[in-house]
Amino acid sequence: MELVFATNNKHKIREISDLLDGNFRILGLADLGITEDIPEEAETLEENAVFKARYVHEKTGLSVFADDTGLEVTALGGAPGVYSARYAGESKSFDDNIEKLLREMQNATDRSARFRTVIALILDGSEYLFEGTVEGEIIRERRGVGGFGYDPVFIATGSDRTFAEIPLSEKNLISHRAKAMRKLIEFLSRDNPLSAGK
């Protein structure tokens, strides 16, 4: 069956296509000729993911899922959270966002934080939510050159290297997004009404 991933991020599409079996074909927004940016203006990850999934479903009538991720820092009351992509401002870079995070946390002794991904799925007229989290801490200086976003300052609990210092294959074993994706895949492969009896 065909399923739309409401994203233009080719890396994310490849990642999930690799994990699914041959019963599903994943289409990105580009495959459907949807080129506009879907607004992400809600105040929670859940609402943003649901909004994106509904937007594409209403446009295409196809089954669709969408994701939204945030970094939730305890000492900052859960910020930057849903605003993680534009923490330092609308047109700012990953580097600017890290700069602001380290500044805001300068005096914080509680360094705990977590990444949280929410996936909203619309399948056969019903809506479903899946969540993946990884707990960890924010260090005081950047380390590593891999990954993206806040990876250079995030160390997962139980590790001694930042997400920017470990290979992607290792990050994919424990990351928030990979966990949420695996829950979605498990559901699609086993639990959903369309695959019942398979």
Ligand code: IMP
């Ligand atoms: P998105 O919802 O996947 O676009 O993620 C929103 C923002 O969260 C990104 O722009 C990054 O700043 C941050 N983010 C999401 N996933 C990761 C990750 O795996 N590592 C570091 N930062 C991330």
